Amino acid sequence: MTASALIVAAGRGERLGSDRPKAFAVLAGRPMLEWALDALRDSPQIGEIVVALPEGYDAPDGCIGVRGGAERSHSVRAALAASTGDPILVQDAARPMLTPEIVASCLAAVAQDGVDAAIAAAPVTDTIKEAAGGDVVRTLDRSVLWAVQTPQVFRRAALEAALSQPDEVLAAATDDASLVEAAGGTVRVVPTPASNLKVTTPHDLEIAELLLRSSTRNTP
Numbered sequence: 544m545t546a547s548a549l550i551v552a553a554g555r556g557e558r559l560g561s562d563r564p565k566a567f568a569v570l571a572g573r574p575m576l577e578w579a580l581d582a583l584r585d586s587p588q589i590g591e592i593v594v595a596l597p598e599g600y601d602a603p604d605g606c607i608g609v610r611g612g613a614e615r616s617h618s619v620r621a622a623l624a625a626s627t628g629d630p631i632l633v634q635d636a637a638r639p640m641l642t643p644e645i646v647a648s649c650l651a652a653v654a655q656d657g658v659d660a661a662i663a664a665a666p667v668t669d670t671i672k673e674a675a676g677g678d679v680v681r682t683l684d685r686s687v688l689w690a691v692q693t694p695q696v697f698r699r700a701a702l703e704a705a706l707s708q709p710d711e712v713l714a715a716a717t718d719d720a721s722l723v724e725a726a727g728g729t730v731r732v733v734p735t736p737a738s739n740l741k742v743t744t745p746h747d748l749e750i751a752e753l754l755l756r757s758s759t760r761n762t763p
């Protein structure tokens with residue numbers, strides 16, 4: 544069956560502080576959402592693209608639009624309900640460095656036997672410490688740590704089951720794979736460059752602008 548891509552674009556972007564929802568903030572001359580859309584439109588495995596949108600925004604050309612929810616996972620659930628494909632690729636509009644190569648790697652990984660989800664992730668390069676009240680409790684073993692990104696690709700049945708939980712369970716999840724993990728599913732990491740960053744703050748927007756303006760993706 545053909546894959547569906549879900550792009551979650553319904554967030555407010557409070558940490559970015561722009562005058563419009565973050566997915567529509569201008570990045571290298573275009574709405575941020577368009578960068579991830581380009582990579583998905585250039586991926587032949589993707590049969591349909593569903594975009595979860597803020598109120599008052601229309602679906603981009605060739606995409607199915609749905610109204611997003613209160614939290615990110617609620618937006619994923621709304622987009623999933625409007626999709627028909629299998630597997631399902633979930634992408635943040637706020638990750639504009641997506642490429643067709645990353646899409647292909649994650650789709651290939653989820654097609655392997657026994658895998659319920661395949662998620663883009665970069666090995667952690669900083670030393671990570673756990674702290675409480677300002678004091679370090681422990682230093683974690685960096686060799687087993689991954690900084691998780693999107694895309695996250697799921698077998699449809701696994702994502703449907705994960706997202707069928709109560710609203711408050713979904714609201715507490717910072718990514719979709721964690722819901723599949725909690726249900727005992729097998730989630731595989733797909734090594735991806737750290738440059739597949741999420742635009743959260745104005746500083747991230749500056750970095751993404753520099754990367755995109757120096758990339759061949761920005762040539763007509």
Ligand SMILES: Nc1ccn([C@@H]2O[C@H](COP(=O)(O)OP(=O)(O)OP(=O)(O)O)[C@@H](O)[C@H]2O)c(=O)n1
Binds near residue numbers: 559611613638
């Ligand atoms: N209710 C929500 C919240 C987030 N998102 C999307 O989920 C992605 C990752 O979320 P995040 O970076 O936290 O975006 P915002 O919620 O917009 O940011 P902030 O928390 O700063 O308001 C973004 O593409 C965002 O548009 C969404 O579709 N629906």
Ligand SMILES: C[C@](O)(CO)[C@H](O)COP(=O)(O)O
Binds near residue numbers: 690691
């Ligand atoms: C899904 C995600 O991009 C993986 O890193 C991230 O967890 C989203 O977090 P946010 O707090 O909604 O920005």
